[in-house]
Amino acid sequence: MSHFSIEFFPAKTDVGAEKLREVARRLGTLGPEFFSVTYGAGGSTRDRTLGTVKDVLALGYDVAPHLSCIGDSKEEVGDLLDLYHSLGVKRIVALRGDLPSGMGRGLGELPFAADLVRFIRERHGDHFTIEVAAYPESHPQSPDLASEVKHFVAKANAGANSAITQYFFNADCYFHFVERVRAAGCDIPVIPGIMPITNFANLVRFSDACGAEIPRWIRKQVASFGDDSVSIQQFGEEVITRLCRQLLDGGAPGLHFYSMNLAEPTQALWKNLGLPLAQ
Numbered sequence: 001m002s003h004f005s006i007e008f009f010p011a012k013t014d015v016g017a018e019k020l021r022e023v024a025r026r027l028g029t030l031g032p033e034f035f036s037v038t039y040g041a042g043g044s045t046r047d048r049t050l051g052t053v054k055d056v057l058a059l060g061y062d063v064a065p066h067l068s069c070i071g072d073s074k075e076e077v078g079d080l081l082d083l084y085h086s087l088g089v090k091r092i093v094a095l096r097g098d099l100p101s102g103m104g105r106g107l108g109e110l111p112f113a114a115d116l117v118r119f120i121r122e123r124h125g126d127h128f129t130i131e132v133a134a135y136p137e138s139h140p141q142s143p144d145l146a147s148e149v150k151h152f153v154a155k156a157n158a159g160a161n162s163a164i165t166q167y168f169f170n171a172d173c174y175f176h177f178v179e180r181v182r183a184a185g186c187d188i189p190v191i192p193g194i195m196p197i198t199n200f201a202n203l204v205r206f207s208d209a210c211g212a213e214i215p216r217w218i219r220k221q222v223a224s225f226g227d228d229s230v231s232i233q234q235f236g237e238e239v240i241t242r243l244c245r246q247l248l249d250g251g252a253p254g255l256h257f258y259s260m261n262l263a264e265p266t267q268a269l270w271k272n273l274g275l276p277l278a279q
């Protein structure tokens with residue numbers, strides 16, 4: 001089975017929440033395997049993430065809340081897991097997270113994502129399907145790819161079922177990462193995370209923070225469009241459609257779309273790729 005999923009971040013206002021429900025309805029017609037909802041490390045979006053999770057469940061779709069562990073106690077993480085279990089959630093995206101600066105918490109009782117995966121398995125057995133993060137271009141704190149692969153494999157060995165990658169614009173880094181992981185004896189699916197190119201200034205800011213490389217030729221081409229946002233979007237759609245095709249043709253088992261809470265960019269990619277629609 002192919003894995004096609006879509007990510008949201010929780011809305012900040014009631015109006016934003018209503019808009020997001022409408023986006024979820026529209027994207028739901030594509031038939032994604034699940035929607036995931038991001039979480040602010042240290043619990044900073046706890047209630048808003050929970051609200052969006054409930055909204056998506058109420059629309060009748062499968063949902064995977066993101067859950068981070070850095071800075072939290074086992075009790076805090078365990079309470080939220082139990083709540084998700086009681087709501088009928090069956091999938092979790094298990095992450096370490098990054099504490100916002102000045103939050104004043106230590107690493108907590110679960111310092112790495114592998115510790116969280118182990119904790120979820122100890123507490124809830126096989127109830128949850130567990131997704132973890134992968135970084136084909138290396139996590140910014142990893143000294144080298146060997147260490148990246150070693151810590152990734154530790155998450156699979158702790159009980160993760162599948163992984164979603166940080167976004168990237170170069171298919172070779174994905175294939176190289178998957179080869180290294182397979183050579184290390186790990187066979188869980190690694191789903192490429194796909195970031196549509198919409199707001200380029202925001203994309204540059206995110207990419208600098210999370211260590212995703214925007215190739216020079218993309219930067220140059222976008223710069224040449226100046227304020228012409230229509231040309232930027234058309235170019236972005238072409239580039240990302242081609243990337244997705246390369247990934248699927250090369251054996252990627254699915255795609256995870258970072259929707260940025262917009263329906264159109266993901267709908268356009270889904271259509272360009274000829275992906276199946278909901279039955």
Ligand code: FAD
Binds near residue numbers: 147151166
């Ligand atoms: P880990 O897998 O624990 O790795 C973190 C770093 O520590 C890596 O460099 C790793 O190599 C290293 N490491 C791991 N284990 C050890 C060890 N035992 N000893 C020494 N070093 C070790 N962040 C949020 O706050 N909220 C979200 O909702 C969110 N969603 C995300 C979704 C996806 C698909 C991805 C790819 C990332 C997401 N993030 C989110 C970002 C993520 O939380 C950060 O990148 C964070 O810095 C690392 O989280 P991780 O789960 O990859 O951590």
